[in-house]
Amino acid sequence: MSSExxxxxxxxxxxxxxxxxxxxxxxxxxxxxxxxxxxLWAEIENLGLTRAMCSESDGGADLRWAECEPVMRLSGAxxxxxxxxxxxxxxxILSSAGIKVPAGxxxxxxxxxxxxxxxxxxxxxxxxxxxxxxxxVVLIATDSQGHDHVCLLQTSSLPxxxxxATIDRQPCATLECDGISTVQKxxxxxxxxxxxxxxxxxTLRSIQMAGALSQxxxxxxxxxxxxxxxxxxxxxxxxxxxxxxxxxxxxxxxQVAGLYAARQIDAGNAEDGAAIAKSLVSRxxxxxxxxxxxxxxxxxxTDEHSLHFxxxxxxxxxxxxxxxxxxxxxxxxxxxxxxxxxxWEFVTKAQPAxxxx
Amino acid sequence: MNPPFSFSPLxxxxxxxxxxxxxxxxxxxxxxxxxxxxxxxxxxxxxRDFSLEVGRRGWIGMTWPAAFGGHERTGLERYVMxxxxxxxxxxxxxxxxxDRQSGPLILRLGTEKQRQHFxxxxxxxxxxxxxxxSEPDSGSDLAxxxxxxxxxxxxxxxxxxxxxxxxxxLCDFMIGLFRTGGPAEAEKHKGLSQFLIxxxxxxxxxxxxxDLTGEGHFNEVTFDGVFVPDDMLVGTEGEGWAxxxxxxxxxxxxxDRYMSSFPLIPLAIDAIRDNAQADRLAERCIGGxxxxxxxxxxxxxxxLGQLEDGHSPAKEAxxxxxxxxxxxxxxxxxxxxxxDSAPRIVxxxxxxxxxxxxxxxxxxxxxxxxxxxxxxGIIAKGLGLR
Numbered sequence: 001m002s003s004e005x006x007x008x009x010x011x012x013x014x015x016x017x018x019x020x021x022x023x024x025x026x027x028x029x030x031x032x033x034x035x036x037x038x039x040l041w042a043e044i045e046n047l048g049l050t051r052a053m054c055s056e057s058d059g060g061a062d063l064r065w066a067e068c069e070p071v072m073r074l075s076g077a078x079x080x081x082x083x084x085x086x087x088x089x090x091x092x093i094l095s096s097a098g099i100k101v102p103a104g105x106x107x108x109x110x111x112x113x114x115x116x117x118x119x120x121x122x123x124x125x126x127x128x129x130x131x132x133x134x135x136x137v138v139l140i141a142t143d144s145q146g147h148d149h150v151c152l153l154q155t156s157s158l159p160x161x162x163x164x165a166t167i168d169r170q171p172c173a174t175l176e177c178d179g180i181s182t183v184q185k186x187x188x189x190x191x192x193x194x195x196x197x198x199x200x201x202x203t204l205r206s207i208q209m210a211g212a213l214s215q216x217x218x219x220x221x222x223x224x225x226x227x228x229x230x231x232x233x234x235x236x237x238x239x240x241x242x243x244x245x246x247x248x249x250x251x252x253x254x255q256v257a258g259l260y261a262a263r264q265i266d267a268g269n270a271e272d273g274a275a276i277a278k279s280l281v282s283r284x285x286x287x288x289x290x291x292x293x294x295x296x297x298x299x300x301x302t303d304e305h306s307l308h309f310x311x312x313x314x315x316x317x318x319x320x321x322x323x324x325x326x327x328x329x330x331x332x333x334x335x336x337x338x339x340x341x342x343x344w345e346f347v348t349k350a351q352p353a354x355x356x357x
Numbered sequence: 358m359n360p361p362f363s364f365s366p367l368x369x370x371x372x373x374x375x376x377x378x379x380x381x382x383x384x385x386x387x388x389x390x391x392x393x394x395x396x397x398x399x400x401x402x403x404x405r406d407f408s409l410e411v412g413r414r415g416w417i418g419m420t421w422p423a424a425f426g427g428h429e430r431t432g433l434e435r436y437v438m439x440x441x442x443x444x445x446x447x448x449x450x451x452x453x454x455x456d457r458q459s460g461p462l463i464l465r466l467g468t469e470k471q472r473q474h475f476x477x478x479x480x481x482x483x484x485x486x487x488x489x490x491s492e493p494d495s496g497s498d499l500a501x502x503x504x505x506x507x508x509x510x511x512x513x514x515x516x517x518x519x520x521x522x523x524x525x526x527l528c529d530f531m532i533g534l535f536r537t538g539g540p541a542e543a544e545k546h547k548g549l550s551q552f553l554i555x556x557x558x559x560x561x562x563x564x565x566x567x568d569l570t571g572e573g574h575f576n577e578v579t580f581d582g583v584f585v586p587d588d589m590l591v592g593t594e595g596e597g598w599a600x601x602x603x604x605x606x607x608x609x610x611x612x613d614r615y616m617s618s619f620p621l622i623p624l625a626i627d628a629i630r631d632n633a634q635a636d637r638l639a640e641r642c643i644g645g646x647x648x649x650x651x652x653x654x655x656x657x658x659x660x661l662g663q664l665e666d667g668h669s670p671a672k673e674a675x676x677x678x679x680x681x682x683x684x685x686x687x688x689x690x691x692x693x694x695x696x697d698s699a700p701r702i703v704x705x706x707x708x709x710x711x712x713x714x715x716x717x718x719x720x721x722x723x724x725x726x727x728x729x730x731x732x733x734g735i736i737a738k739g740l741g742l743r
Contacts, residue, residue, distance in 0.1 A: 214360040221361070221740050233743070238730075241737035248362065248736055249680045252673070256364045256659065257652045263366065276648040283645065325641055332644030336635040340623030343647070344444045348377065350651045351369055351658075 007061050012070035014047050019078035028309050031081030032169035036105065036133045041082055045103065050087040054095035065262035069207055073258065076211030076317075079309045081170070083107070083130040085204045090138040093197060097150035097186040104135035109175050110198050110321060113151070115141040120179040121151055127164055129320075131155065131173040139175075140188055140196040148188035148196070153180060168316035191270060199274035201321040203265060206277040207258035209285050209317050212310045213251040216292045219307055220244055223296055240295060247291045250284040257281050260352075267352035274322075275331040276350070282324030285314040361740050362673050366655065367662030373437045380441040383414065388445050393710030394702075396446030396620050397718065400613050401574065403485070403527045404448035411449075412482030417456045421464055426477030432665050436658070440612045446620035446711075450524055455479035457611070458604050459486040459532050462551070466592035466600060471553065475530075489519040489533030489554070489578060490601065496521075497731050499534075500546040500598065504580060506535040512586040513537075513552065518579050525576035526563045528556055534597050549597035553589040560584070569717040608726055610660040610674040615653045615681030617722055618688035618715050622646060624708040625692040632696075639695050646691060653681050672739030675732040682723040689715040 022040050030037060044050060052068050054060025068088070075084040083105055090106035107130050113123030121141050131137060137153050157180055161173045193199075224235030224244055234240045257277040264273025289311050293300050300307035318324060335343060387407065388396075395402055411417055419435040421427020442449055449456075460479045463471050478484035495502040504517025515535055525531065531554045538548015554561070560583040565573025592600045608614075622643075629639050656677045663670045692712055702713035723729040 217740075218361065221742060224742055235737075235742040238734070241742050242730065242733040244740060244742060245676075245679065245733035245736035248740055249676050251360065252362050252364060252676050253649075253652050253656065253680060255360055255362075256366075256655050257648075259366060260652065260655050275644070276651050279645055280648040280652050324645070328642075328644035328648065329637060329640040330644065331647055332640030332642065333635075335643050335647055336626060336629060336640060339630070340626035343623050343626060344619075346647070347444075347650060347654065348440075351655075 008063055008067035008070060011047070011049065011052055011061070011063075011068075012074060015049060015071050015074045015084075016078075018043055018047065019074060019080050023078045023080055025303070025306070025309075028079065028081045029303075031171065034132065034163055034171050036082065036130070036171075041105065044082060044084060049084060050106075051091050051095075051101060052088060053092035054101055058091075058095045058101045060091070060095060060101075065203070065265040066259060069259050069262045072204055072207040072262075073211035073214070073255070076208030076313070077215040079212060079215075079306065079313050083133070085208060086129055089197075089200055089204055090136075093138055093150055093192075093200070094152060096189050096191070099150060099152055099184045099186050102136050102152070102183075105130060105133055107131045107134035107137040107155070107175075108197060108201065109137060109139035110196065110201050111139075112196050113139050113141040113177060115143045115149055115151070115185075116179070117144065119185060120181055121153065121177045122179055123177055125175040127166070127172050128175045130171050131175055132160065132163060133171050136183070137175060138197075140192060141185075148192055149185045150188050150192070151182045151185045153177070154183050157181065166316055167319075168312045170313075170316070191265075191268065193271060195271060198321055199270040200265065202274040202278040202327065203258070203261040203270070205317040205321050206254070206261055206274070206281040209281045209314055210251070210254040210258035212314050212317075213254045213281075213285060213288050216288065216307060216310050216314075217244075217247055217251040219310075220247060220292050220295050223299070227299075234295070243291050243295050247288055247295075250288040250291070254281045254284050254288075263352040269352065272331075272350065273352075275327045278322055279324045279327040279331060282318035282327075285318045286324075289314055362676065363663070363670060364656060364659045364673060365662065367433075367658040369433060369437065369658065373434060376434055377437050377441060380416070380438050384441060384445040384447060388447070391446070391448075392705070393624070393707035393712075394714050395448060396707070397711050397714030398448060398450065399443060399446045399617060399620070400449040400453045401523055402448030403450040403524050403574070405451045405482070405485070407448050408451035408482035408485070410482070411452060412480060417452050417482055418460055418476060418480035421460065421476060421480065425464065425472050426480035428480075432661060436612070436661055440616065440654075443612050443616040444619055451485045451527070452479065452482050454488055454523075454528075455484060455486040457608060458488060459530070462532065462591060462600065462604055463553075468588065470588060471591070475553070484530060485524070485528040487522050487525045487528040487531045487556075489522055489525075489531045491519065491521045493518055493520055493577075497728050499601075500549075501541050502534065502536065502549070503541050504533070504535050506537050506550060506552060506585070508537075509584070512584055512589070515552070515554070515580040515583040515585060518577060520566065520575075520577045522563075522576045522578050524574050525556065525578050526565060526574070530554060531556055531578070532591060534601050537594055537597075546598040548595055549601075550594045551591040551597040551600055552585050553591055554583065554585055558583045558585075569720070570714060605727060609732075610657050610670075610677040612654070612657060614678045614726070615650070615657065615684050618685040618719070619650070621688055621692055621708075621711050621715055624711060625696060628696055628708055634695065642691050642695055646688065649684050653677065653684060656680070672736055675727070675735045675739070678727065679723075679729055679732045679736065682729065686719040686722050689719055 051060040090108040109125040111125040261273035261277035418427040506513040537550040560581040703709040
């Protein structure tokens with residue numbers, strides 16, 4: 001095992017401890033009212049979490065995606081009301097493009113923007129998470145020659161839009177640019193293909209969903225073992241046991257899929273990995289939410305129970321960065337463009353080409 | 358916050374690629390004459406000539422010692438060979454049970470004489486095995502089985518009935534589980550033993566049971582005082598339950614538990630393309646089916662890795678079988694949704710035959726090798742539901 005893996009495990013352990021000790025209902029409600037908890041955010045930055053994938057010259061740990069997967073998964077498993085994933089990803093994109101990573105929260109746009117001859121940015125992303133709470137935003141803009149650039153913008157240079165109502169009620173706003181100057185820009189790395197940063201955000205959301213699913217499985221097991229009806233814990237009933245087993249299958253597949261997409265990014269095949277993971281995890285998240293609420297009776301709908309927050313996160317994430325339907329359709333279009341005999345070859349070549357360590 | 362299951366990834370090394378290509382090109386030739394109906398049978402399809410050829414190529418008993426006719430290759434190599442065979446719907450039935458179940462059992466627990474005699478026969482594709490577990494009154498509740506072995510001079514006499522014995526009418530040997538101790542009511546899973554039974558023994562009768570496809574490869578096997586010599590007991594007298602359970606746990610996460618319907622998908626893709634039906638519905642359905650297949654394969658490979666490392670991930674294997682069976686059961690319905698073919702089986706039309714066969718076969722996928730309900734019970738228990 002390499003020393004990077006030890007850093008990865010250490011970091012995951014620290015995230016788990018920090019979020020376990022701080023995230024509660026009040027903090028989640030605070031975020032839903034548009035406020036970032038600055039003391040929690042300061043601790044996250046102090047741990048170096050958001051720079052884990054940046055190069056060492058950017059103060060990062062240079063972790064690969066598969067090594068950072070536990071951190072992303074834990075941010076989902078705690079339904080952390082802070083933009084760890086967004087800033088981690090935005091910082092990685094900046095660092096990969098050779099742009100110095102600023103301090104503070106960094107938001108990330110997933111639509112493609114345009115860059116004019118003076119390097120000014122125009123375009124629109126209908127929903128950017130944590131935009132109004134961020135000091136900076138990262139986006140991909142295409143110049144008149146068709147070249148992509150990674151651009152860093154200061155949010156103070158942007159119009160301040162009203163927050164959007166979302167399913168998870170995490171802060172989110174529309175990003176409108178009409179000839180905005182960048183703080184810095186650099187040619188986009190080759191890994192930024194036709195879909196820009198979308199496959200990376202889709203992978204992040206898949207991994208976070210896997211974390212949330214694993215957590216609702218644990219909550220469901222605990223509830224089934226303690227909730228007594230008809231004189232015994234409901235987990236004694238076969239009907240409940242079978243629901244929980246089915247939920248476990250969804251959670252397990254989601255975890256495998258999230259890590260799979262991360263490994264695919266490390267192997268330079270971000271799009272296939274994201275398509276496979278996001279289409280599967282989003283679909284399984286839908287089924288898993290239905291199952292878990294069935295076991296919980298109405299207890300899980302109240303905001304006194306954390307399942308309430310996990311459910312809305314899952315419903316948000318399944319649709320963000322391309323839904324299950326969108327990614328399935330894209331993957332299916334690719335498959336249907338070739339004779340059926342190519343399918344099996346696609347499957348056997350769908351393993352990441354390089355090993356983790 | 359640690360998940361209650363373990364699925365660390367297993368990467369198939371590039372070094373396995375030549376073997377994959379070798380199996381693939383062999384199958385490209387061999388499969389040209391297979392009908393859709395034949396492809397549908399896959400690992401339950403009995404074709405002795407095909408098995409002999411597979412044996413000649415060294416693809417049976419791949420991981421066994423050379424001293425017993427094996428080829429001393431790795432579990433990963435075997436996995437690659439198996440998944441290529443299943444992707445093509447190859448008729449593996451004449452050697453499948455011997456290669457996957459009976460051979461490994463004999464290797465693990467058999468006597469030296471049993472190993473010397475049976476393993477080379479299996480590895481050459483010459484000896485076919487069936488598995489005698491279920492009985493008319495003992496399906497999921499296998500511990501209630503009543504068929505009995507009674508000690509006689511020089512061996513045992515078997516009496517009772519086994520059912521759902523795939524290909525019993527074509528097989529050379531059965532490994533059967535019989536009661537050697539006290540009655541079922543008192544002893545349950547204790548007092549059971551496994552025997553190697555020659556299917557030509559006198560007193561043994563095989564009667565076909567027709568299934569939904571109209572074929573009789575399921576069978577009822579009646580034992581009327583069948584004599585089995587002492588040296589055909591497998592392993593330890595009274596330990597048959599533990600021995601048979603270990604076999605079942607191993608088979609649960611293999612590719613045959615999620616690939617049974619796979620060969621239908623490429624044929625459906627070609628039909629969709631030919632009919633200009635590649636619309637948004639088709640794209641979404643096919644894409645969704647592909648993503649599930651890729652992840653099931655990753656899960657199955659992960660379990661292979663855990664088994665190779667000496668772990669026994671029983672809960673994880675049950676999870677993969679449950680997900681995999683549901684997946685392979687959904688495929689014919691997905692194809693029906695996309696192509697909406699007439700409910701007719703058109704001879705010489707591969708797609709039509711394969712779809713017709715699978716539609717009539719998928720109910721058994723979540724029954725064989727442990728029902729969905731039994732599996733979910735194992736999973737729930739493994740997760741700590743008390």
